[in-house]
Amino acid sequence: MIQLTENDEKQLREKGISKEKVIDQVNTFKEGIPFVQLKNAAVIGNGILKFTEAEEKELIKLYDSKLEDLDILKFVPASGAASRMFKALFNFLEVYNPEEETLEAYFERTNDKDLKVFSEGLERLPFYKKVIESLQNHNGSTGKKVHRFVSELMGENALNYGFYPKGLLPFHDYKDVAATPFEEHLKEGALYASSNGKAKLHFTVSEQHEEMFKDEFTHAGPRVSKDTGLEYEIAYSFQKSSTDTLAVDMDNKPFRNDDGTVLFRPGGHGALIENLNDQDADIIFIKNIDNVAVMKDAKAVADSKKVLAGILLKVQKKAFDYAEQLDRGDLSDANISKIKAFLKEHLNVRFTKNFDSKSTLEKTGILKDKINRPIRICGMVKNEGEPGGGPFWITNAKGEVSLQIIESAQIDMENEQQENIMKNSTHFNPVDLVCGVRTYKGEKFDLLKFVDDKQGFITGKTKDGKELKALELPGLWNGAMAFWNTIFVEVPLVTFNPVKSVVDLLKDSHQA
Secondary structure, three states, X not given: OOOOOHXXXXXXXXXXXXXXXHHHHHXXXXXXXXXXXXXXXXXXXXXXXXXXXXXHHHHHHHHHHHHHHOOEEEEEEOOOEOOOOOHHHHHHHHHOOOOOOOHHHHHHHHOOHHHHHHHHOHHHOOOHHHHHHHOOOOOOOHHHHHHHHHHHHHOOOOOOHHHOEHHHOOOEEOOOOEEOHHHHHHHHHHHXXXXXXXXXXXXXXXXXXXXHHHHHXXXXXXXXXXHHOOEEEEEEEOOOHHHOEEOEOOOOOEOEOOOOOEOEEOXXXXXXXXXXXXXXXXXXXXXXOXXXXXXXXHHHHHHHHHHHHHHHHHHHHHHHHHHHHHHHOOOOHHHHHHHHHHHHHHHOOOOOOOHHHOOHHHHHHHHHHHHOOOEEEEEEEEOOOOOOOEEEEEEOOOOOEEEEEEOHHHOOOXXXXXXXXXXXXXXXXXXXXXXXXXXXXXXXXXXXXXXXHHHOEEEEEEEOOEEEEEEEOOOOOOHHHOOOEEEEEEOOHHHOOOOOOHHHHHOHHHOO
């Protein structure tokens, strides 16, 4: 049992964290988090759907025909800072001195491929003009010019882009304006996430950046509204302090700061299930802030989103009909078989072998539990070597089989069988979700009831030179949605354009 002082309990109250939650987290550290058990990679024909062009057109038509009756929301995790994106540039400023070394010698010495691509593509960067306008001195060797450019871009007393949230950096140069991801999401929202003349978007941001986002909307909002003819309703939320997680020392005791307070750390993007749970709409699109396409690809992206939304509407209608039948009761064996088949074939629900031997009352209870869940339609792109999660069939501790998005850190790579299953994975998770979060009665599900707490992550960190263990909550589209009904669908690569490094902005998909 952990010992908490009066000051500790006061700290917990201020953060909105219960003592029980802290005890649970300590127990998680003690027990560890087991690796997931992969059963198979989800592939086309076994866990991933692929539609013909004609089928896609029908799904788009279905979605478009229902639009005016739908309450639609676009939910965008946008708290990511740009610092990681500029890692190569920070490193360059730290280790390169243009007075002592040519740029060519630096490349030969360090083999810094990112900086080489960056330096060769300067004029195609969306912020090139802005940096050049800020620079007073354009003379000198190539090394001096590049060093000066990077210093102006990153310097605290200059443009200071390393401090910016990723969502507010110039991403796409349209000659008359350099659009940020925030602006591109507004434009995208007009194409597939608007109805009745309005588009609603919700951005999860860092508290320190909220005013910057509001300022960007003041500038970009009227311009986009004029072009789209839409009214925009924008809301923001922050990761809640109540979702921070306890850090422990190597003996699994609460890690204490120098002032004696207990160290809590942000719980990762899984904490955003709380923010998502505060939203309510018929359809919620989820997409990361940095995954935006230039407008020439926007229609293809929008059509893909409409396909996913069409699938949701189609499957949800049937699920609602069956959920209502189950509530009314008095079902025949034929009806029970029909509902079970629907859950299996259309919502990828798997049943235990002894289901058929149960009583009608027991079967009805199981079917009610399985069908009364939020639904997520997840786009999956062909795996082209990007790091990140993928679609798998897994078996949990209770022996239940389900479709999940699994990260490589959750897989025991020392287990040859598990490693082979991962290697057989053909698709990658681009974070492209369309969610149905209401019951057939129109009531919103409590999304916190569908989280698998055993899908978090324990990581090693240091603070003030001391080792500690940190706990990351189950990821938003991983364990935080583990008990949702899940459908995976292949989507085209044009829908996946993340910017993880500044040099990604030089790819064709980001050249307007």
